[in-house]
Amino acid sequence: MTTRIDTRFAELRKQGRSAFVTFLMAGDPDPATSLAIIRALPKAGADIIEIGMPFTDPMADGPAVQAAGRRALDAGMTLTGTLRMIGEFRKDDDSTPVVLMGYYNPVYIYGVEKFLDDARAAGVDGLIVVDLPPEEDSELCIPAMKAGLNFIRLATPTTDDKRLPAVLANTSGFVYYVSITGITGSAAADSTAVGAAVGRIKRHTSLPVCVGFGIRTPDAARGIAERSDGAVVGSALVDALSASLDAEGKATSGTVQAVASLAAALAEGVRSARQAAD
Amino acid sequence: MSSLRNSFRSGPDERGHFGMFGGRFVAETLMPLILDLEKAYADAKGDAAFQRDMARYRKDYIGRPSPLYFAERLTEHLREISAASGGAGGAKIYLKREELNHTGSHKVNNVLGQILVARRMGKKRIIAETGAGQHGVATATLCARFGLDCVVYMGAVDVARQEPNVIRMEMLGAKVVPVQSGTRTLKDAMNEALRDWVTNVHDTFYCIGTVAGPHPYPMMVRDFQSIIGEETRWQMQEVEGRLPDSLIACIGGGSNAMGLFHPFLDESSVEIFGVEAAGHGLDKQHAASLTGGRPGVLHGNRTYLLMDGDGQIEDAHSISAGLDYPGIGPEHSWLHETGRVTYLSATDEEALGAFQLLSRLEGIIPALESAHAIARVIELAPRRSKDHLMVVNLSGRGDKDVPQVGDILKGRKK
Numbered sequence: 011m012t013t014r015i016d017t018r019f020a021e022l023r024k025q026g027r028s029a030f031v032t033f034l035m036a037g038d039p040d041p042a043t044s045l046a047i048i049r050a051l052p053k054a055g056a057d058i059i060e061i062g063m064p065f066t067d068p069m070a071d072g073p074a075v076q077a078a079g080r081r082a083l084d085a086g087m088t089l090t091g092t093l094r095m096i097g098e099f100r101k102d103d104d105s106t107p108v109v110l111m112g113y114y115n116p117v118y119i120y121g122v123e124k125f126l127d128d129a130r131a132a133g134v135d136g137l138i139v140v141d142l143p144p145e146e147d148s149e150l151c152i153p154a155m156k157a158g159l160n161f162i163r164l165a166t167p168t169t170d171d172k173r174l175p176a177v178l179a180n181t182s183g184f185v186y187y188v189s190i191t192g193i194t195g196s197a198a199a200d201s202t203a204v205g206a207a208v209g210r211i212k213r214h215t216s217l218p219v220c221v222g223f224g225i226r227t228p229d230a231a232r233g234i235a236e237r238s239d240g241a242v243v244g245s246a247l248v249d250a251l252s253a254s255l256d257a258e259g260k261a262t263s264g265t266v267q268a269v270a271s272l273a274a275a276l277a278e279g280v281r282s283a284r285q286a287a288d
Numbered sequence: 289m290s291s292l293r294n295s296f297r298s299g300p301d302e303r304g305h306f307g308m309f310g311g312r313f314v315a316e317t318l319m320p321l322i323l324d325l326e327k328a329y330a331d332a333k334g335d336a337a338f339q340r341d342m343a344r345y346r347k348d349y350i351g352r353p354s355p356l357y358f359a360e361r362l363t364e365h366l367r368e369i370s371a372a373s374g375g376a377g378g379a380k381i382y383l384k385r386e387e388l389n390h391t392g393s394h395k396v397n398n399v400l401g402q403i404l405v406a407r408r409m410g411k412k413r414i415i416a417e418t419g420a421g422q423h424g425v426a427t428a429t430l431c432a433r434f435g436l437d438c439v440v441y442m443g444a445v446d447v448a449r450q451e452p453n454v455i456r457m458e459m460l461g462a463k464v465v466p467v468q469s470g471t472r473t474l475k476d477a478m479n480e481a482l483r484d485w486v487t488n489v490h491d492t493f494y495c496i497g498t499v500a501g502p503h504p505y506p507m508m509v510r511d512f513q514s515i516i517g518e519e520t521r522w523q524m525q526e527v528e529g530r531l532p533d534s535l536i537a538c539i540g541g542g543s544n545a546m547g548l549f550h551p552f553l554d555e556s557s558v559e560i561f562g563v564e565a566a567g568h569g570l571d572k573q574h575a576a577s578l579t580g581g582r583p584g585v586l587h588g589n590r591t592y593l594l595m596d597g598d599g600q601i602e603d604a605h606s607i608s609a610g611l612d613y614p615g616i617g618p619e620h621s622w623l624h625e626t627g628r629v630t631y632l633s634a635t636d637e638e639a640l641g642a643f644q645l646l647s648r649l650e651g652i653i654p655a656l657e658s659a660h661a662i663a664r665v666i667e668l669a670p671r672r673s674k675d676h677l678m679v680v681n682l683s684g685r686g687d688k689d690v691p692q693v694g695d696i697l698k699g700r701k702k
Contacts, residue, residue, distance in 0.1 A: 066601045067475065067586060069482045070315045076469060088598045114313060115585045119599030141313040141585065145303065166317040168489055173320055191317050192487035 011158045014107040014135045015183040018057060019218045019239065028235035030055055030280040031220055032273055033111065033244030035062035035078035036095055037087025038251060043261040044082070045095050047251070050270040052106045055277025058220075060138070060242065063092055063112030070140045072195035074245040077252065081259060089116045089125070093132040100133035109162060109183075111138040114150065122150055126157040136160035136183045144176045151180050164188050165211055174214045184218040184239065185211055192223065195245030199224040205237035228279030235283035243276050296553035296628050299619065304503020304589075307625065309618035312502040314588045317486045326504045328409045333511070341404055349433070350396050352515065355385045356523035356679070361649040363669070370670035379672035381665060382532070383652070383682045384520050384548065393655065393684030394516060394544040395426040395497060401512035402495045403430040411493035413437040417481040419446055419474035419540065420610035420657065421453025422684055423497030428462035438462040441480040443473035446609040452688045471603045474540075474613045478587055498541025499617030502588030506617050513547025520679055521551055528677055534559040536668070537681035538660040539631070540575070540611035542620045544683035553628060561668070562620060563660045565606035566633035573605035576633045577616040578624045591618040607636035607692075608656035610684070634663035642666060643686060643693060655684030656693070 022029055032051055037044050051059055064082040068075060096108055110129065117125050117139065129137070137154055144151075144163070151161040160183030168191060169177055178185065187207060189199035199221065208219045221234045222242030234241040247269055254268035255261060299306040312322060332338040346352040359381045367378030386394040399416075406414060414436050418424030424440040431438035440457055444466040447454055457464050470476035485494045499506045499513070517535075524532050535552060537545035539562045552558045567574035574580060577592040584593040586601060594602040594614035604614040623629040634642070642662035647653045654662060661680050669678055686693070 065599075066470065067479055069479050069587070070317075070486060072483075073469075083600060090598075113585075115593075115595070115601070116599035118585055119595065119597070140315050141588070143312060143314060143316050143319045145312045145319065164316045166315075168317050168320045170320065177316065188317065191489050193483045196487065 013158070013160050013183060014105060015058065015160050018107050019184065022057065028238060028280055028283055029057040029220060029240030030231070030277045031058040031060060031222070031240050031242040032056040032247055033060040033062060033242060034247055034251065034269070035064055035075065035082050036092040037064060037082030037085055038078040038248070039081045039255055039259060039261050039265070040085040041087060041091055041095060043265055045098055046266045047269050048095070048099050049102065050266055051273055052103055054270045054273035055281070056106065056273055058107045058109060058240070060109045060111045060244070061092065061096065063089055063110055063116055065113040065116055068113060070193055072193040072245060074195045074248045074252065078248045089120050093128050096134055097132040107135040108133060109136040109138060110134050112140070114139050114141050117150065122153055126154055126159065130157055130159060134159065136162050138162045138164065138186060140164065144179065147180050155180065155182065162186050167191050167207065171210070174211065178215045181217060184220050185215060186242065187211060187219055187221045187238070189221050189223050194223060197224050198226070198230065199234065201233035201237055204234060208238045228275045231276045231279035232283045235280040241280055247272060296623070296626070297550060299622065300503060300507055304507070306619045306622035308583070309591050309621040310503055310506060310589050312588065313585050313590065314502045315486055317489060321489055322502050324409065329405055329504055329508050332405050332408055338404060338408070342401060345400050346515065350390045350400065351388065353519045353523070354388050356520055356527065357383045357385050359383050359650050362646065365649055366666065366669040367674065375670060376674070377670050377672055378674055379534070379669040379676035379678040380674065381669055382524070382677065382679045384516060384679055386516060386544065386681060386683045387652070387655065387658070387685035391422070391426045391429050392687065393422040393426070394513060394547060395423040396429065397515055397547065398497065398509045398512040398543060399423070399426040399430050399495060401508070403434055403436070406436070406493035406495070407434060409493065411491060413488065413492045414495050415439045415441070415481050415484050415492055416495045416497060417441045417474065417477040418497060419477070419612055420608065420655070421446070421450040421457065421688060422610060424462070424464070425453050425456050425460070427495050428457040428460035431462060432460045439484065440464050441467050441477040441484070443467050443471070443477045445472040446474065449692055450609050450688055451691065473604070474609070475601065475604070482587070498543040499546045499619060500541045500587060500589060500591065500615060506589065506619055509543055510546045510550055510619065513543050514550045516544065516547035516681065517549060517551035520548060524677065524679070531555055531558060532677040532679045533557065534561065534672070534676065534678045536561045536563065536661050536665055536678065538563045538611065538657050538683060539616060539620065540565070540613050540657065541615070542617040544681050546617060546619060548679070548681045549629060560629045561664060562629055562631045563664045564631060564633040565608060565611035565660055566635040567605040567607070569635055570633060573603065574633070575604035575606040575611050575613060577614060578620065578631045579633050581614070583621065586615055589618045591615050591621045592624070607639060608660065610655070610657040611660065632664050634660040638663035640693065640696065652682065653686035653690070654682055655686050656689045658683045
């Protein structure tokens with residue numbers, strides 16, 4: 011089954027460049043502004059859009075993404091609302107891949123089968139669920155594959171060669187390499203080490219390998235794009251969004267533009283990368 | 289059917305499941321560590337030297353065995369209550385004196401085991417979450433004893449209401465980090481500890497304080513706490529010549545309860561009661577996950593959780609910081625569904641009443657956590673016959689609660 015993710019990477023390969031992948035939280039700072047931001051991202055140069063499913067207890071996220079989730083929940087965002095928002099986005103854009111990212115409990119409570127049906131219908135292409143390692147594949151990964159959704163796995167610096175095959179076994183779409191041991195938005199990734207790690211993963215899989223965690227600037231994005239199939243930026247975009255809010259944490263007239271401008275600059279960084287020599 | 293197949297003591301399976309509960313719901317970064325820990329613990333368990341160390345430190349450092357004490361005046365008091373309502377009941381109440389352990393609670397039983405495992409794994413830095421501070425104090429204590437770095441995450445609300453324990457941890461050389469995120473209680477302390485762990489995987493051991501978290505923690509912590517029930521068994525045999533008829537313990541995550549219960553799960557004559565924190569009342573804010581929650585996934589395991597219809601975790605409330613958690617250990621969820629253990633609850637008010645009653649009648653100031661168990665004993669014992677042997681786990685002492693309870697009682701006199 012070919013998903014929008016597979017199609018997008020095939021196009022990028024033809025163009026000879028890496029993907030620019032954005033992450034923002036659904037409903038941050040409110041559902042309407044969030045939809046406007048997501049609509050602006052493809053034009054700003056996002057090749058793949060990751061959308062966070064807000065959760066009260068994001069154990070792998072740093073302060074920026076935690077606060078984004080809190081704003082979204084306070085503004086009334088739910089998983090149903092998140093899927094509805096993606097459905098709205100899909101009315102004008104049928105090509106940009108959308109990946110939902112988050113934690114398992116809201117999906118589990120929504121009901122796995124119903125969630126997969128509704129996510130597909132809304133136009134979701136892939137899932138990243140932080141607290142579902144391969145050991146728990148029967149929960150969501152296998153059903154998602156059967157439903158035609160990509161299940162994108164995180165590989166980390168602690169995922170050694172012995173463990174990589176297990177991590178890659180049921181992965182599809184792309185592999186998300188977490189460049190640091192840590193939470194989102196913390197340390198900067200060292201692009202030389204990242205290059206070595208991406209090479210190591212590529213010896214085990216033909217899937218594209220995107221890299222995230224710690225990428226904040228167009229230069230850093232270019233460095234990563236030169237050594238991988240895609241650079242994922244999350245916390246820096248969330249910070250730009252947060253900085254544009256008023257004193258009460260509400261959206262201002264500059265919020266959408268603040269995120270879109272940074273996204274455009276980061277996309278430029280990715281597009282200026284020298285083609286990876288592989 | 290064979291008795292083995294009917295056992296309540298055979299869990300978890302190799303994937304860490306107790307029925308549908310448990311599991312390993314963690315980020316990939318932590319997965320290799322959890323697998324290493326599983327192996328290290330299995331090796332330790334089968335190593336006579338490890339068992340010898342455990343036995344030695346239990347005896348000479350913790351002060352085990354903890355006494356099984358006949359609470360004569362509490363027993364008499366509840367018999368009078370029974371008689372006043374025309375009954376002739378009043379179970380014979382024994383207290384398992386875990387509050388007499390070094391550091392003042394059952395928590396040290398588990399920490400000793402985990403620190404010895406951490407040393408075998410060559411880990412030099414220990415992190416822990418704590419609610420009431422009892423687990424934090426136990427961890428800080430053993431880190432001092434073995435010269436390990438210790439960082440304790442504690443919700444900012446709990447830092448304020450359990451100040452004596454914060455001071456103790458700092459005196460023992462631990463760094464206490466007040467957690468400002470979320471509800472600023474135990475759940476958030478655990479989130480923050482997991483964030484630390486995922487960042488410092490290379491040298492850090494996460495010493496979880498209860499029978500929760502990803503496999504193998506619920507099993508490992510249960511094993512280390514089972515000394516409570518094992519001792520109770522031979523101690524009761526020694527004084528009464530038979531098994532107890534019922535067991536009662538309070539439950540936050542549920543480690544003191546699991547430690548007392550587990551050795552008795554296959555004794556069908558033994559009634560077993562867990563007591564959750566009903567806070568302001570089950571129809572208001574509380575911390576009774578089994579009574580008021582449903583199965584979900586948090587902090588590495590599937591278990592009963594307090595949450596809203598969208599799967600967002602709800603704020604728990606209990607007067608006792610140690611029970612103020614919206615989840616419960618997965619094995620308790622399974623024992624609840626199988627019906628082997630009966631789960632009750634006690635409100636803040638009932639716990640306060642029991643706290644004062646035990647202090648006045650037995651000269652023992654219980655932890656507010658343990659007072660929840662006493663509160664249900666007050667109700668259950670008069671309805672049992674006089675030859676009924678009831679054991680309540682006095683899991684911790686109340687010194688840490690004296691300022692908080694003192695303030696509450698002073699406020700009422702005005």
